[in-house]
Amino acid sequence: MSKQKKIIKNSLFPVSVFAIYLGVLFLMSGIHQGLVVLMNKMAWNGFIQTMVPMVYWGCVAVGLTLFARRKMKNTYEEPLHRLAEATEKVANGDFSVYVPTVHAADRLDYLDVMILDFNKMVEELGSVETLKTDFVSNVSHEMKTPIAVIKNYAQLLKNGTVTEEEKLEYTREIEEAAGRLSTLISNILRLNKLENQRIDPEIETYDLCGQLEECILQYEELWDEKELDLEVELEERTFVRADKELMGVVWNNLLSNAAKFTEPGGKVTICQTAEDGYVKVSVSDTGCGMTKESVRHIFDKFYQGDTSHSKEGNGLGLALVRRILILMDGEITVASEEGKGSTFTVRLPVQDHNAEYIAEYAEVSRNWNETGGN
Structure with a gap:
């Protein structure tokens, strides 16, 4: 666990983002200073000297905004949209969904960990749903067999032509089938209580x-x-x-x-x-x-x-x-x-x-x- 914590980034915006912004601002400031020197040397009028820096810094602001917007979209919005769509599918009973992580396994951040946990949860839910379906199917089958035995032998007993020996045999088969059915129900109830922690061991x-x-x-x-x-x-x-x-x-x-x-x-x-x-x-x-x-x-x-x-x-x-x-x-x-x-x-x-x-x-x-x- 400690090893996992070491490789998970605590922030979606690493120090490199600050370095990029700082470098861009230094570069833009240098260009701005060059423009001021150029305008003074060419003796442009005051209006132009005022408008050019405004337009220039407006373009810089647009560029930085687009960069930040792209960064937020790739880091937050798209993964969260995929997660929201997957959640809706799971809510509608589709447990086959899978959400890819944003980063590779050696560069995970906490959003990637949340996505991985979500995928694991969906996988477990799918397994539980499969087990539930199989459980219901198996219970139905296991109950159907002794019930069919009881019904068939009861119908034979209604036939007045059966001998005393056959009556004893049919009665014994009915008793055994009823015993299997009773044991099945008891085991199902007991196992259900154990699995749901509704039994406090003495x-x-x-x-x-x-x-x-x-x-x-x-x-x-x-x-x-x-x-x-x-x-x-x-x-x-x-x-x-x-x-x-x-x-x-x-x-x-x-x-x-x-x-x-x-x-x-x-x-x-x-x-x-x-x-x-x-x-x-x-x-x-x-x-x-x-x-x-x-x-x-x-x-x-x-x-x-x-x-x-x-x-x-x-x-x-x-x-x-x-x-x-x-x-x-x-x-x-x-x-x-x-x-x-x-x-x-x-x-x-x-x-x-x-x-x-x-x-x-x-x-x-x-x-x-x-x-x-x-």
Whole structure:
């Protein structure tokens, strides 16, 4: 930033303009003196000697005015007119406008910086508009699918010829579709609240390892159903300061994705370590993995790299995970190789040097020791 300030001119009229005016006035004064000497030598009458300097300085004033007018037009008026026209287009919904700067990149002034910021703002608005359009389109599509399933199976149930077995199957399909629709709406509302800062995280000190164990046990039936080899490496306990409920959303999404994308008989590994003031949790699987393109977009809303599992989700889970971790001052990274599996790694800060945290941590540790870990 300091480097940028050095190359940005604070004034639209540099010292060179003063030098030009000074040089011109010196030159014009010299010419004026020459005219006076010439008129005296030629003994012109008084009227002519009065009118010639007036006409002369009138021409000088016109020239300087035209120069200043041209300078102001190139420096102020034309860029501001272009900016005004571009602003009107943006107000009418055209986000493809671009306003060129007045000077080159190495000679920028504050008007150029304003134009660059305007271009960046328009670009961001265009991206937001595109995301909004895609979001509405994706939401409509995602809602349409379970609604169509519910409608079709409801019509089949109205048919009196269906067997009891078919009724149970159709009812189960309707229930699953309704569940997907409910999850979709819940995730949309939750993500919208997170993105618009309408959720105030309830930060508390709690045992992360205990939370991970609870989340892992929730998927015990799924591990057994797919005969997955589960490997868990956790410390005895690690305390973090975060919103416990929101972090539960993070772990449940990562664990469910690992189970979903791992073929029966595969392996899922959960590893937790603490280092350099951070706690690191990685969830690895031996599933289908992702392409480099999928890795780049995996945290985008509604993006689903593996469409074969699209009916099991709605592409909002990882977008929720990333947004939650931003609120917790954490981060998430992914390493994946197509056909070999993926590893999602979460980093959360555990060090907080304020007195309140130290006292709270000491109290938790003391209670733990007094109760013997119960």
